[in-house]
Amino acid sequence: MIKLLLNRIVVLFITFIGITVITFVVINISPGKPQDMMDMSTRISFEAKQRLVKLYGLDKPLHIRYFNWFLRVIRLDFGTSFKDDKPVLKKISERLPATLLLNILSLGIIFFVGCTIGILSAMYQNKFFDKLTTIVVFLGYSIPRYWLAILCMIVFGIKLNWLPISGLRSVNWEYLPFVGKIWDILKHLILPVAISSFSGLAGLARYVRGSMIEQLNCEYIKFALSKGTQRKKVVFYHAFRNVLIPVVTILGLSLPDLIGGGFIFETIFAYPGMGRLGYEAIMARDYPLIMGIGTITAALTLLGNFIADIVYVYVDPRVRYK
Amino acid sequence: MNKQLVIGIIIVSILIFTALFAKFISPYDPIQQDLTNRLQPPSLKHLFGTDELGRDVFSRMIFSTRVSLSVGIIAVSIATVIGTILGLISGYYGGKIDLIIMRLVDIMLCFPTFFLILMVISFMKPSIYNIMVVIGLTSWPGLARYVRGEVLSIKEREYVLSAKLAGLGTSRILFVHILPNVIVPVIVTFSLGIGSAILTESALSFLGLGVQPPNPSWGNILTSGKDYIHIAWWLSLFPGMAIFITVVGFNFLAEGLRILLNPKEQ
Numbered sequence: 001m002i003k004l005l006l007n008r009i010v011v012l013f014i015t016f017i018g019i020t021v022i023t024f025v026v027i028n029i030s031p032g033k034p035q036d037m038m039d040m041s042t043r044i045s046f047e048a049k050q051r052l053v054k055l056y057g058l059d060k061p062l063h064i065r066y067f068n069w070f071l072r073v074i075r076l077d078f079g080t081s082f083k084d085d086k087p088v089l090k091k092i093s094e095r096l097p098a099t100l101l102l103n104i105l106s107l108g109i110i111f112f113v114g115c116t117i118g119i120l121s122a123m124y125q126n127k128f129f130d131k132l133t134t135i136v137v138f139l140g141y142s143i144p145r146y147w148l149a150i151l152c153m154i155v156f157g158i159k160l161n162w163l164p165i166s167g168l169r170s171v172n173w174e175y176l177p178f179v180g181k182i183w184d185i186l187k188h189l190i191l192p193v194a195i196s197s198f199s200g201l202a203g204l205a206r207y208v209r210g211s212m213i214e215q216l217n218c219e220y221i222k223f224a225l226s227k228g229t230q231r232k233k234v235v236f237y238h239a240f241r242n243v244l245i246p247v248v249t250i251l252g253l254s255l256p257d258l259i260g261g262g263f264i265f266e267t268i269f270a271y272p273g274m275g276r277l278g279y280e281a282i283m284a285r286d287y288p289l290i291m292g293i294g295t296i297t298a299a300l301t302l303l304g305n306f307i308a309d310i311v312y313v314y315v316d317p318r319v320r321y322k
Numbered sequence: 323m324n325k326q327l328v329i330g331i332i333i334v335s336i337l338i339f340t341a342l343f344a345k346f347i348s349p350y351d352p353i354q355q356d357l358t359n360r361l362q363p364p365s366l367k368h369l370f371g372t373d374e375l376g377r378d379v380f381s382r383m384i385f386s387t388r389v390s391l392s393v394g395i396i397a398v399s400i401a402t403v404i405g406t407i408l409g410l411i412s413g414y415y416g417g418k419i420d421l422i423i424m425r426l427v428d429i430m431l432c433f434p435t436f437f438l439i440l441m442v443i444s445f446m447k448p449s450i451y452n453i454m455v456v457i458g459l460t461s462w463p464g465l466a467r468y469v470r471g472e473v474l475s476i477k478e479r480e481y482v483l484s485a486k487l488a489g490l491g492t493s494r495i496l497f498v499h500i501l502p503n504v505i506v507p508v509i510v511t512f513s514l515g516i517g518s519a520i521l522t523e524s525a526l527s528f529l530g531l532g533v534q535p536p537n538p539s540w541g542n543i544l545t546s547g548k549d550y551i552h553i554a555w556w557l558s559l560f561p562g563m564a565i566f567i568t569v570v571g572f573n574f575l576a577e578g579l580r581i582l583l584n585p586k587e588q
Contacts, residue, residue, distance in 0.1 A: 011428075014425065015425070015428055015429050015432055018425070018426070018429035019429055019432065019433050022429070022433070022438070023438075023441070026438070026441060026442055026445075027441070027445070138570075138573070139566075139570065141573065142517060142566060142569040142570045142573050143566050143569075144521055144524060144525070144562060144565050144566060144569070146525060146528060146544075147544065147558070147561075147562030147565065147566065148562075150544065150547060150548055150551065150558045150562070151558065151559070151562065153551060154551060154555050154558060158551065158552060253431065256431070256432060256433060256434040256435070257434070259434050259437075263434075263436060263437060263440060264436070264525050264528070264529060267529070268548065278437065278440075279440070279529070282440055282441055282444045283444065285444075285445075290441060293437075294437065294441070297434055297437065298432065298433065301432050301433070301434070302432060305432065
């Protein structure tokens with residue numbers, strides 16, 4: 001089992017290097033170099049420009065620059081933002097908790113609601129509930145998430161005035177009592193979390209339904225039922241355990257989508273997370289910040305997949321004893 | 323013919339018809355401003371209302387169909403060609419080539435693709451051609467992995483072995499004997515892919531990185547919708563609805579084709 005995990009770690013590490021190489025190359029071969037920005041100021045002399053190019057190592061060949069950058073990243077040094085000279089790591093760590101909060105909540109909801117819907121539609125196959133959820137799931141799969149966000153903002157935020165539509169805290173947050181503070185954050189989280197989980201739900205619920213139907217038709221289920229085990233126990237204990245295994249992998253693979261979706265999503269809700277920071281960084285061509293966010297996002301995704309692998313080994317004895 | 327296929331074909335044909343005859347259907351010029359009629363709610367004169375520059379939203383949406391459909395179809399064609407060929411090669415040759423291609427697939431699948439697209443697009447001049455190419459170049463890995471899996475089992479079958487024995491060239495075996503057996507999932511993925519490519523294009527236009535104003539696109543009408551969210555709900559509702567229906571149409575088409583072409587499921 002340890003060998004298996006070590007093997008996975010090596011693969012993940014190679015993948016991580018691959019992702020950083022792609023990001024680095026894409027940034028560096030795309031038109032518009034950082035030193036071009038200096039041309040806009042006419043007062044800068046040729047010598048001064050050369051000095052700056054040298055300072056940032058922009059005169060070195062691409063692979064050497066990547067190598068230098070990688071050596072610094074291992075020490076968690078992502079450099080400083082072009083925009084305000086703040087360390088990139090500090091800017092990201094300010095925003096990371098909000099993004100993690102949003103994504104972990106969404107993943108949790110996707111998991112519980114998706115599995116419940118899937119199991120129920122499998123149990124009541126082709127009944128009204130099943131047909132209804134099939135349609136809802138299909139629509140959820142096709143709906144543009146940011147459009148849904150705007151519609152919900154109009155309905156719940158502006159017309160009904162039930163929920164706040166931007167940010168994570170109200171203006172008067174500082175002055176609220178403790179319970180009020182938590183309630184305020186929760187209220188701000190309802191719309192982003194609900195919408196972000198809605199579209200992820202679709203694929204999972206559909207998958208769980210399909211595999212549950214397959215499992216429920218197996219011999220061991222018929223045996224369990226005929227020896228008098230309660231139907232509830234058979235469904236949730238026997239059948240669902242076998243469905244759970246691939247679900248873990250699917251959740252792991254849905255991470256990049258969730259985080260990637262955050263870029264547009266967080267921008268709409270003015271949510272103070274890493275996605276909006278990434279969008280702003282891209283718009284401002286803040287190279288160190290873009291590289292930093294790309295790297296951290298990739299690392300988080302890979303970490304998520306690694307956790308999924310560990311859980312996989314844990315829930316499936318067949319993998320453990322191979 | 324199943325229900326999904328019929329609905330899919332109807333929606334997609336209406337879209338294609340709209341795109342082809344946009345000039346004749348649209349009641350107004352999509353970029354003609356009319357500042358005296360700014361932000362008018364939907365009425366008989368302006369079916370879906372007008373935007374912040376007095377342009378007719380209905381006409382703008384009709385012309386947007388062209389952009390969205392062409393981005394979807396071309397981007398997915400690029401992705402399908404790359405994905406199918408890499409999948410065929412990877413599965414057929416195996417060994418080191420397979421290892422390298424599959425590692426690349428893993429890397430791409432672990433990467434938030436939208437971030438990559440956003441990054442590349444923001445560094446280039448915004449144009450729909452760039453968007454087509456970038457979406458195409460980033461959305462092939464899933465298909466490549468699938469095709470590879472199919473080829474792995476097909477290449478052991480007797481008709482492939484006898485084709486080899488008969489001395490046929492590799493490219494002939496791959497494209498004439500193996501490809502037809504994986505074509506069903508390829509076609510289904512193609513249709514599904516168009517839906518998601520259109521979603522990506524509209525998201526990019528929404529962020530201001532896609533179709534540039536004054537040219538219309540569902541995404542950039544939604545941008546106005548977001549800007550005027552407090553007063554003009556119609557700017558948000560209708561373009562999003564159009565994207566939604568389009569994606570539903572292509573997804574239905576994919577689902578219908580899958581059922582039609584898989585005799586086992588009928």
